[in-house]
Amino acid sequence: xxxxxxxxxxxxxxxxxVKDNDDMPGHLARRFQxxxxxxxxxEVEQAGYDLTPVQYAALAAISTxxxxxxxxxxxxxxxxxxxxxxxxxRLVQKGxxxxxxxxxxxxxxxxxxxxxxxxxxxxxAPVVEAAQELMxxxxxxxxxxxxxxxxxxxxxxxxELSRAPLREVPEAGKSKPVT
Amino acid sequence: xxxxxxxxxxxxxxxxxVKDNDDMPGHLARRFQxxxxxxxxxEVEQAGYDLTPVQYAALAAISTxxxxxxxxxxxxxxxxxxxxxxxxxRLVQKGxxxxxxxxxxxxxxxxxxxxxxxxxxxxxAPVVEAAQELMxxxxxxxxxxxxxxxxxxxxxxxxELSRAPLREVPEAGKSKPVT
DNA sequence: TACTGATAATCAGCATACTGATCAATATTG
DNA sequence: CAATATTGATCAGTATGCTGATTATCAGTA
Numbered sequence: 001x002x003x004x005x006x007x008x009x010x011x012x013x014x015x016x017x018v019k020d021n022d023d024m025p026g027h028l029a030r031r032f033q034x035x036x037x038x039x040x041x042x043e044v045e046q047a048g049y050d051l052t053p054v055q056y057a058a059l060a061a062i063s064t065x066x067x068x069x070x071x072x073x074x075x076x077x078x079x080x081x082x083x084x085x086x087x088x089x090r091l092v093q094k095g096x097x098x099x100x101x102x103x104x105x106x107x108x109x110x111x112x113x114x115x116x117x118x119x120x121x122x123x124x125a126p127v128v129e130a131a132q133e134l135m136x137x138x139x140x141x142x143x144x145x146x147x148x149x150x151x152x153x154x155x156x157x158x159x160e161l162s163r164a165p166l167r168e169v170p171e172a173g174k175s176k177p178v179t
Numbered sequence: 180x181x182x183x184x185x186x187x188x189x190x191x192x193x194x195x196x197v198k199d200n201d202d203m204p205g206h207l208a209r210r211f212q213x214x215x216x217x218x219x220x221x222e223v224e225q226a227g228y229d230l231t232p233v234q235y236a237a238l239a240a241i242s243t244x245x246x247x248x249x250x251x252x253x254x255x256x257x258x259x260x261x262x263x264x265x266x267x268x269r270l271v272q273k274g275x276x277x278x279x280x281x282x283x284x285x286x287x288x289x290x291x292x293x294x295x296x297x298x299x300x301x302x303x304a305p306v307v308e309a310a311q312e313l314m315x316x317x318x319x320x321x322x323x324x325x326x327x328x329x330x331x332x333x334x335x336x337x338x339e340l341s342r343a344p345l346r347e348v349p350e351a352g353k354s355k356p357v358t
Numbered sequence: 359t360a361c362t363g364a365t366a367a368t369c370a371g372c373a374t375a376c377t378g379a380t381c382a383a384t385a386t387t388g
Numbered sequence: 389c390a391a392t393a394t395t396g397a398t399c400a401g402t403a404t405g406c407t408g409a410t411t412a413t414c415a416g417t418a
């Protein structure tokens with residue numbers, strides 16, 4: 001009887017305490033990302049490629065910054081360095097990257113895209129582009145732009161709150177994308 | 180020589196083909212969610228609780244819909260049913276839930292929140308609420324509302340594109356939250 | 359130069375998320 | 389009723405993502 005009474009009270013309290021999922025930024029963020037990933041996979045696979053979102057991001061970043069080390073790569077695309085280890089593993093496995101010990105710093109591994117990687121990247125880039133459009137298909141162009149603007153602003157304010165914040169590439173005359 | 184030439188051409192093509200990450204909805208979606216999860220974890224842990232975002236969502240949904248089965252739960256919070264198996268495992272492990280075979284349908288498991296679960300939920304709900312605010316701290320109130328509106332709209336249009344779409348709870352006179 | 363602290367990469371361990379398969383039980387249909 | 393299809397839960401396998409630890413190396417300093 002007493003227990004039931006407590007239960008009733010708590011249930012009534014909870015009813016007012018727990019918000020609807022649709023009012024939770026965190027829930028909406030996860031849902032949107034979930035859809036984004038599903039669209040990415042569907043489009044990329046349908047085009048005959050086997051590449052995950054993070055693999056694409058890493059490949060593109062290395063293409064633009066040849067010889068980059070893994071920590072810098074992680075900062076550039078805002079992934080945790082421990083995650084990048086496995087991602088690079090799989091890209092090397094697929095023959096899209098090579099990973100060599102750096103001569104300047106023997107702790108570091110220099111990442112280079114292979115010809116195969118370049119071919120894959122140029123083939124898949126338009127597909128990825130199309131997938132990005134698909135994610136916003138429910139919005140008008142203006143709304144899509146506004147969504148991106150608001151996301152960028154919220155992300156900028158929260159950048160340091162995650163373990164994997166975005167980091168600008170530090171080095172100056174770093175690299176031309178061409179050998 | 181020939182190879183170098185191909186490499187140069189591809190690199191030039193790639194430069195125009197690969198978009199900046201900041202223009203990719205998918206990238207921004209992941210970053211925002213990454214920050215959202217980090218904020219959630221930090222706030223919840225700081226308040227002395229050990230609960231992940233999906234565990235919170237599941238606990239709240241079961242509290243509102245006692246006796247729900249796992250597939251319905253998954254649809255209600257838009258998670259994949261195979262993911263929910265593990266999530267429920269861990270909530271049962273922590274003593275926040277009980278999972279019993281249903282008498283109506285012996286394939287199904289009926290989920291009930293425990294008193295311990297109710298206590299945890301009522302304690303952590305305000306913390307989760309605060310975390311949701313924190314995620315939007317870079318935005319004005321109006322911008323925050325607009326972001327949520329645009330996310331809801333984009334998600335509604337893409338709902339069926341993921342393997343785990345949101346599903347309304349079907350049954351009619353389903354349940355009062357009180358025993 | 360020996361010492362101290364920082365850094366690049368990796369690893370172990372845990373918790374999502376997904377695809378595709380299996381198993382048991384239920385629903386549907388000829 | 390029997391055959392078939394569907395459904396709820398789980399499992400195997402793969403890939404993120406994270407925390408915290410370890411190892412090798414580098415950088416700065418007493």
